[in-house]
Amino acid sequence: MGGELLAAVAAGEAKIARQNAASGKPAGDGTSPACTERVSWPVEDPSEFRPELAPGGPLEDLGKQKDDFRVYYEESGERFDIVRKTYAEMHKNQTMQFGREMRAKYSGGKAKMTMMEAIFALNNLIDESDPDTSEPNSFHLFQTAERIRQVHPDKDWFQLTGLIHDVGKLLALWGEPQWAAVGDTFPVGCAFAKECVFPEQFQENPDFSHPVYSTKYGIYQPNCGLNNVMMSFGHDEYLYQALVRNGATLPPAALYIIRFHSFYPWHTAKAYNHLCSEEDLNQLPWVLEFNKFDLYSKADVEPDVDALVPYYQTLIDKYCPGILDW
Numbered sequence: 001m002g003g004e005l006l007a008a009v010a011a012g013e014a015k016i017a018r019q020n021a022a023s024g025k026p027a028g029d030g031t032s033p034a035c036t037e038r039v040s041w042p043v044e045d046p047s048e049f050r051p052e053l054a055p056g057g058p059l060e061d062l063g064k065q066k067d068d069f070r071v072y073y074e075e076s077g078e079r080f081d082i083v084r085k086t087y088a089e090m091h092k093n094q095t096m097q098f099g100r101e102m103r104a105k106y107s108g109g110k111a112k113m114t115m116m117e118a119i120f121a122l123n124n125l126i127d128e129s130d131p132d133t134s135e136p137n138s139f140h141l142f143q144t145a146e147r148i149r150q151v152h153p154d155k156d157w158f159q160l161t162g163l164i165h166d167v168g169k170l171l172a173l174w175g176e177p178q179w180a181a182v183g184d185t186f187p188v189g190c191a192f193a194k195e196c197v198f199p200e201q202f203q204e205n206p207d208f209s210h211p212v213y214s215t216k217y218g219i220y221q222p223n224c225g226l227n228n229v230m231m232s233f234g235h236d237e238y239l240y241q242a243l244v245r246n247g248a249t250l251p252p253a254a255l256y257i258i259r260f261h262s263f264y265p266w267h268t269a270k271a272y273n274h275l276c277s278e279e280d281l282n283q284l285p286w287v288l289e290f291n292k293f294d295l296y297s298k299a300d301v302e303p304d305v306d307a308l309v310p311y312y313q314t315l316i317d318k319y320c321p322g323i324l325d326w
Contacts, residue, residue, distance in 0.1 A: 084198060090179035091201035094232040096188045096213060102180070102233040108245055110174060111326040115316045116309070118167045118326070125172050141166060142303040145312065147293045160315040161254040162293060165261060168235030168242070170326065185236055185262045187229045187272060190218025195269035216274065225277035226260065236262050248320040256283040257290045267291070 113121070123136035145163035152158050171181040184197055191214055192202040207213040220229060231237050240259035243250065250258075265271040267287045 086179050086183060087198045088201045088204070089177065090183055090232070091192075091196075091198065092204040093179065094186075094188060095205060095207045096230065099188050099230050099233050103237075103241065106171075106238055106241070108242075108325045111170075112323050113326065114323055115164060115167070115320050116313060118170060118324075119164065121173060122167065122169060125169060137166075137169075138305065139303060142305055142308055142312075144293050146303055146308070148290075151293075156315050157251055157254050157319060158290075160312065160319055161250065161257050161290065163312055163315070164239070164320075165258055165290075165294065166235060168237070168239030171235055171238055180233060181235050181238075183234065183262065184264045185232045185234055185260070186265055187218075187220075187275065188232055189213055189230050190220055190275070191216050193265050193269075193271035195265040195271035197264070220275055222274060223277055224275060226266075226272075226275060226280045229275055231259070231263070234262065236260065242324065242326055243320060246320065246324045250319045252279075253283055253286040254319075256280075257287055260287050261290055261294060263287075 119138050119141055120136075122141070123138050125137050141163050144165065145159050148155075148162040149159045169181055172178070186192060186196050188207065192199060192205070192208065196202070202208050212218055236259050240255060243255065243258065260267065266273075266276075267284060273281075
């Protein structure tokens with residue numbers, strides 16, 4: 001798409017304009033993205049599908065955790081077929097080369113907008129798996145943030161992390177397929193772990209038989225640290241890179257959560273520890289703590305977004321202020 005940008009979501013832009021006018025804060029420069037047509041994805045984030053925790057699955061011994069997940073065990077039906085197909089495409093196409101290309105493609109210049117504008121842009125992303133639900137996607141972000149706020153009222157950085165963690169799904173509004181934006185993540189450039197969901201699908205990946213990428217350590221050194229590992233590309237990696245590029249002042253724990261919250265083979269299955277540094281293991285409890293708040297996308301009570309925006313705007317102003325380069 002080059003420098004061509006999608007038009008801003010009208011409702012989100014209007015809301016931000018009203019808030020900015022009242023507060024005297026500048027809005028984006030008019031090049032913020034989203035779409036003139038709403039974008040449909042067939043399912044919610046496939047990371048919610050955890051067949052490896054099912055009876056007979058490779059992580060059955062973690063079954064005590066199954067109630068903590070939105071588990072879709074049944075290996076039949078349209079939803080399962082869509083999820084399996086999504087992972088098949090992901091496991092076939094997420095290669096080292098693809099990762100390099102996507103990082104170059106999304107290294108900035110796609111849009112100029114504030115973080116709050118980006119949050120409301122996600123309202124143009126439709127979940128076709130739940131046609132009776134009209135809740136905007138931004139609701140899930142505010143729900144996650146508010147659940148964190150209830151338990152961790154003294155950790156404003158953690159609350160903000162909950163609010164922005166899925167903003168990288170802007171990738172969908174730029175036309176990327178679901179397999180390149182959501183779902184479990186994993187390292188590329190080394191052997192794919194059996195703890196990944198549907199691990200047999202990696203046999204279709206060109207890197208599966210690569211003389212270096214197919215080895216345990218691949219291009220990496222033992223305990224090199226996950227920040228030195230190229231992850232499969234998706235919304236986690238995109239947002240992480242955008243925050244770093246824009247000089248966000250969130251603490252390291254927040255950046256770990258954003259970059260690795262979909263890295264289930266690591267934080268749930270304990271795979272890839274041979275690549276982890278001491279810092280990774282020290283940050284792991286924060287990733288696990290976050291996932292407890294993120295797993296359920298719907299709450300009993302819809303958030304009063306209009307009432308919540310001013311509080312969360314103060315957190316944005318503190319940690320990732322102004323107009324950002326996307």
